[in-house]
Amino acid sequence: MKLGVLGGGQLGRMLGLAGIPLGLRFRFLDASAEVPAAAVGEVHAGAYTDLAALARFAAGLDLVTLEFENVPADACRTLARTLPVLPGARALAEAQDRLREKTLFRELGIPVPRFAPVDDATSLQRALGEVGLPAVLKTRRLGYDGKGQVVLREAADAVPALAALGGRELILEEWIPFERELSLLAVRSRGGALACYPLVENQHRGGILALSRSPARGITPALEQEADRHARALLERLEYAGVLAIEFFQRDGRLLANEIAPRVHNSGHWTIEGAVTSQFENHLRAVLGWPLGDTAPRGHAAMINLVGTHPPAAELARLPRTHVHLYGKEPRAGRKLGHLTLVEASPSELERHLDAVLRAVRPELAGA
Amino acid sequence: MKLGVLGGGQLGRMLGLAGIPLGLRFRFLDASAEVPAAAVGEVHAGAYTDLAALARFAAGLDLVTLEFENVPADACRTLARTLPVLPGARALAEAQDRLREKTLFRELGIPVPRFAPVDDATSLQRALGEVGLPAVLKTRRLGYDGKGQVVLREAADAVPALAALGGRELILEEWIPFERELSLLAVRSRGGALACYPLVENQHRGGILALSRSPARGITPALEQEADRHARALLERLEYAGVLAIEFFQRDGRLLANEIAPRVHNSGHWTIEGAVTSQFENHLRAVLGWPLGDTAPRGHAAMINLVGTHPPAAELARLPRTHVHLYGKEPRAGRKLGHLTLVEASPSELERHLDAVLRAVRPELAGA
Numbered sequence: 001m002k003l004g005v006l007g008g009g010q011l012g013r014m015l016g017l018a019g020i021p022l023g024l025r026f027r028f029l030d031a032s033a034e035v036p037a038a039a040v041g042e043v044h045a046g047a048y049t050d051l052a053a054l055a056r057f058a059a060g061l062d063l064v065t066l067e068f069e070n071v072p073a074d075a076c077r078t079l080a081r082t083l084p085v086l087p088g089a090r091a092l093a094e095a096q097d098r099l100r101e102k103t104l105f106r107e108l109g110i111p112v113p114r115f116a117p118v119d120d121a122t123s124l125q126r127a128l129g130e131v132g133l134p135a136v137l138k139t140r141r142l143g144y145d146g147k148g149q150v151v152l153r154e155a156a157d158a159v160p161a162l163a164a165l166g167g168r169e170l171i172l173e174e175w176i177p178f179e180r181e182l183s184l185l186a187v188r189s190r191g192g193a194l195a196c197y198p199l200v201e202n203q204h205r206g207g208i209l210a211l212s213r214s215p216a217r218g219i220t221p222a223l224e225q226e227a228d229r230h231a232r233a234l235l236e237r238l239e240y241a242g243v244l245a246i247e248f249f250q251r252d253g254r255l256l257a258n259e260i261a262p263r264v265h266n267s268g269h270w271t272i273e274g275a276v277t278s279q280f281e282n283h284l285r286a287v288l289g290w291p292l293g294d295t296a297p298r299g300h301a302a303m304i305n306l307v308g309t310h311p312p313a314a315e316l317a318r319l320p321r322t323h324v325h326l327y328g329k330e331p332r333a334g335r336k337l338g339h340l341t342l343v344e345a346s347p348s349e350l351e352r353h354l355d356a357v358l359r360a361v362r363p364e365l366a367g368a
Numbered sequence: 369m370k371l372g373v374l375g376g377g378q379l380g381r382m383l384g385l386a387g388i389p390l391g392l393r394f395r396f397l398d399a400s401a402e403v404p405a406a407a408v409g410e411v412h413a414g415a416y417t418d419l420a421a422l423a424r425f426a427a428g429l430d431l432v433t434l435e436f437e438n439v440p441a442d443a444c445r446t447l448a449r450t451l452p453v454l455p456g457a458r459a460l461a462e463a464q465d466r467l468r469e470k471t472l473f474r475e476l477g478i479p480v481p482r483f484a485p486v487d488d489a490t491s492l493q494r495a496l497g498e499v500g501l502p503a504v505l506k507t508r509r510l511g512y513d514g515k516g517q518v519v520l521r522e523a524a525d526a527v528p529a530l531a532a533l534g535g536r537e538l539i540l541e542e543w544i545p546f547e548r549e550l551s552l553l554a555v556r557s558r559g560g561a562l563a564c565y566p567l568v569e570n571q572h573r574g575g576i577l578a579l580s581r582s583p584a585r586g587i588t589p590a591l592e593q594e595a596d597r598h599a600r601a602l603l604e605r606l607e608y609a610g611v612l613a614i615e616f617f618q619r620d621g622r623l624l625a626n627e628i629a630p631r632v633h634n635s636g637h638w639t640i641e642g643a644v645t646s647q648f649e650n651h652l653r654a655v656l657g658w659p660l661g662d663t664a665p666r667g668h669a670a671m672i673n674l675v676g677t678h679p680p681a682a683e684l685a686r687l688p689r690t691h692v693h694l695y696g697k698e699p700r701a702g703r704k705l706g707h708l709t710l711v712e713a714s715p716s717e718l719e720r721h722l723d724a725v726l727r728a729v730r731p732e733l734a735g736a
Contacts, residue, residue: 013388022681023694023695023696025407039393040388276689290682291686294689313390313658323389326389326391
C-alpha cells in the first residue's frame with residue numbers, strides 16, 4: 001500500500017515514521033526534494049498547480065492525504081478524479097477560509113467570537129460596529145503562526161491595519177482576552193468511527209506554539225465533553241476522514257472555537273510517546289478505513305517546541321527521560337526545528353521534570 | 369550525521385525508525401536493495417567481501433554499525449581503517465564462534481553448560497566423555513534459529529550427527545533440560561556507561577522466537593542482579609559499544625549462559641513501546657558516544673512474532689491496544705515478517721490481553 005502525502009515537512013516525516021511499521025510506503029509532493037519527509041519516502045519536487053507533476057505524483061498511489069492545509073483545492077479535485085484524497089476538498093475549503101470556518105462553527109452551535117467579513121473601508125466600518133473593539137483584522141486565507149493579522153485597539157487603528165493587509169479578503173474578529181488556548185485532536189475514520197484525545201493546553205511565543213501540556217490542567221469532565229461534542233459535530237458535518245485539530249480559547253470556563261487545522265497538528269506531537277496510539281498512526285488508520293487506535297493517554301505529557309535554534313542532538317540526549325524529535329531542517333529564526341516530549345506518571349512529576357528541561361533548553365518558558 | 373549499517377533487514381529498519389527522530393541519516397549495505405531498511409535510508413547492494421563495494425559504502429559516513437552478526441570480520445577490519453566500526457571486530461569474532469564465546473563465558477565466571485570442541489570422530493568421542501549425554505552437536509559458526517545443530521540422545525547418534533554437520537568446525541554442548549529461556553539486553557556506550565533492560569522470558573516454536581514477556585515472570589532481584597553482573601563483565605571485557613543480547617537457560621533457579629548476539633535483538637522489540645528508551649535508540653546513543661537513555665520499563669509488555677504468514681494489516685489493526693510492526697517482507701515459511709507488542713499496567717491485565725491476541729493471531733501459543 002503506497003500513500004501520497006501533499007507536503008513533505010515534519011508532519012509528513014512523522015506520518016511516515018508512524019506508517020512504515022504498518023507496512024505502508026510513502027511518496028511526498030513538495031516544492032523541494034530537500035524536505036524532512038525525504039528520510040521516510042520518495043519526494044517529488046513540484047508545484048501543486050502543475051497538472052503534469054500531479055499526474056506523475058498520483059501514478060501508482062492507493063490514496064492521497066496531506067500534511068499542509070494550504071494545498072490549492074484545485075489540486076485536491078484534480079487528484080480526486082483518479083484516487084481517494086482524504087480529507088477532501090470540502091474540509092480544505094472550510095479550513096482555508098476563516099470566514100467560512102467561523103460561519104460553520106456558528107451553524108453547528110459551536111460558540112465563536114463575534115466576526116464579520118471585511119473587503120474595504122466601508123465594510124470595515126460596518127464590521128467594527130458589529131464586532132466592537134478591541135478586535136483583530138485578519139486575512140481570510142493563508143495566515144499561520146500569527147502572520148497576516150493586526151490587532152485594532154481603537155478606531156484610529158482601522159485605516160493603517162487595512163493598508164497593511166489590504167487588497168485581500170479579510171475578516172474582523174472580536175479580540176478575546178482569553179485565559180488560555182486549548183486544542184482538541186479528533187480523528188474520524190472513513191467508516192465513521194470517531195475518537196478524541198484529551199484537551200491539550202497550549203502556550204505560544206511570538207505567535208508560534210512553544211509548549212503543550214496534555215491533559216490540560218484543571219479541565220472538568222463537562223468541558224471535555226463539550227469539546228468532544230463540538231468535534232463530533234464538525235467532523236460529521238464535513239464527512240471528515242483523518243485527524244483534525246480544533247483550537248479553542250478558554251474564557252470564564254467556556255470554550256470559544258478559534259480555528260481548525262484539517263491535519264495532524266503540532267499540539268498533538270505528545271501522542272507519539274504519550275498516547276497508546278499517536279495522532280500520526282490514527283490519521284493513517286482513519287484515511288485507510290482501518291479501525292482507529294486507542295487515544296487514551298499513557299500518563300501526563302508535555303511537548304516543547306524547538307524553534308529557530310537548538311542545542312546539538314548529543315546535548316539534547318543528556319536530558320533525562322526526554323524524547324528527542326529533530327526534523328532535519330536548517331536553523332532559521334522562527335522555524336520549527338524539532339520538539340521534545342516528556343511523559344510522567346503524575347502532574348507533579350511532570351511539572352518538576354518540565355521545569356528542569358525548560359531551564360536547559362527554553363529558559364524563557366520556565367515557570368510558565 | 370550519517371551512519372552506515374551492515375545489513376538491511378528489520379533490525380536495520382527499526383534502527384532507522386529510531387534514529388531519524390534523532391536527526392540521523394542512514395545507509396545500509398546488504399546483498400539486495402529490496403530490503404526492509406530501504407524504507408528508512410539508502411541501500412547499497414553489495415557483498416561484504418567486495419572491497420570496492422565496501423569503499424563506496426564507507427564514503428561520507430561518520431560511523432558504521434551492524435544489524436547482522438555474521439558479517440565477515442575482514443569487512444569490519446577493512447572499514448575500521450577509515451572510520452569507527454562499532455561494535456568492532458573483536459566482539460564479532462567472539463560472537464561468531466560458539467567455542468570462543470563459551471570459553472569467554474567460562475573465563476569471566478559466567479556459568480555455562482559443559483562443552484568441548486569437535487573436529488572429527490576422535491575428538492567427538494573425547495567430547496562425549498567430557499560432556500556426557502544427552503548433548504547437542506553444533507556448528508561453531510553461522511548457526512541461527514536452530515539451524516546447524518543435532519541433538520545426541522545416545523552414543524549411536526554420534527556418527528550420523530557428525531555426518532550431517534561434518535566438514536565444519538563443531539562444538540559439543542551439554543543438553544540442558546532448562547525450565548525456560550531468558551534473555552538480557554544490555555547496552556554500553558563508547559564512554560563506558562552501561563545499562564540493562566529487565567530480564568525477558570522467551571518462548572520458541574520450531575527453533576524461532578515466538579513470544580517474549582518483559583519483565584520475565586517471577587524473577588528475584590538476586591537473579592536480575594546476577595544477570596546484570598554477567599552482562600557488565602562481558603561488555604567491559606569486550607570494550608563493547610552498542611546493544612548486546614545474552615541468552616540464558618534458567619534451571620533450578622540458576623542462569624546458564626547460552627549465547628550472545630552482538631546487536632539489537634528480537635527479544636528486545638518490546639522496548640519500542642514498553643521502555644522509556646528503545647533498544648534501537650539506545651544502540652545508536654551508545655555507538656555515537658551519547659548519554660544512554662533510560663531503560664526502565666513502561667509497564668508489563670509482551671511481544672509476539674509474526675512468522676511465515678500473518679493476517680492483513682487492516683485485520684491486525686483491529687486488535688485493541690496492540691502495536692503493529694510489519695517489516696515489508698514477502699511471506700515465506702519460517703520468515704520473521706513482523707511483530708505485535710502489548711503493554712499493560714499489571715501482569716494480570718497483560719496475560720488477559722495477551723491470551724486474546726494470541727487466540728486471534730497465533731492460537732497455538734495461547735495458554736503457553
